[in-house]
Amino acid sequence: MENAAVRVRNLRKTYGSRAAVDDVSFDIIRGETFALLGPNGAGKSTTVEILEGYRRRTSGEVTVLGDDPGHAGLAWKARLGIVLQTTGQAGAFTVREQLRQFAGYYPRPRDVEEVIAAVGLEEKANTRISKLSGGQQRRMDVALGIIGNPELLFLDEPTTGFDPQARREFWGLIRRLQGEGTTILLTTHYLDEAAQLADRVAVIDRGLLQAIGPIATFGGEDARMPRVTWREGGTLHTESTPAPWAFARSLAERLGGEPDELEIRRPTLEDIYLGMVDPDEAVAPASSPTSSTSETLS
């Protein structure tokens, strides 16, 4: 695909006799935000680190910004932005000093003051990094990730440890980057974060791609069917139906008034995700990315 920033075909990585990533294929289109989800040990970091050029694959084809990460050089690396889960930042420099230094490593860096403003650290520009709060340090991580003006940004668990307010602000920052056309690969444990930010999601479990598709249709029609819950005769009932309002109306008629604890809701990405990776239910999808996935893998 010509406008793919990332192209992965039949990617496999084994450690000894165990496959950490097994026959995984997907594309990330230029300009889109792609969320890679999965439980611990699923193979997310292995996949991402292969794309970043930090790990060698066992087999399969991988192209990132037109090059094979296994052989690409510094000029290619300069087009990536990487925000790792943990960073070992030197604390002795101020925010501005460190960003100026990093800007010097790249051929086409962003303006340092613009980046400071974009991550909301204007008031901390002259503060030593060691004196920043956890949330501010994370924003600094992102600032360092985008200072080189990357075409492709890797964000690994970017908001872990953020309070709700800081997460909202961070999402605003990511939306600005999206608006500028940055392609983003996001890994996160927060399903609401993926739902807020991603255009498409992929779920990986035990090294296998379970499902991939646009957020709007992810999981397929059945998994996305609205649910009506209500209490009747002391028991909580749930009905999945494409016509929840008509169902609730008929329920109200039958019961002679609004049912107790009536609730109508569409399954969230988290509900859909848990249905895919739940150990009790995941056995079937593990062997077959099913017809309910919203996109065929080409």
Ligand code: ADP
């Ligand atoms: P995730 O990022 O989804 O938590 P990982 O990609 O880190 O998953 O790990 C996938 C699997 O590969 C796990 O079973 C993990 O134990 C194994 N693994 C990861 N790195 C190594 C390694 N360097 N050597 C051996 N096994 C590894």
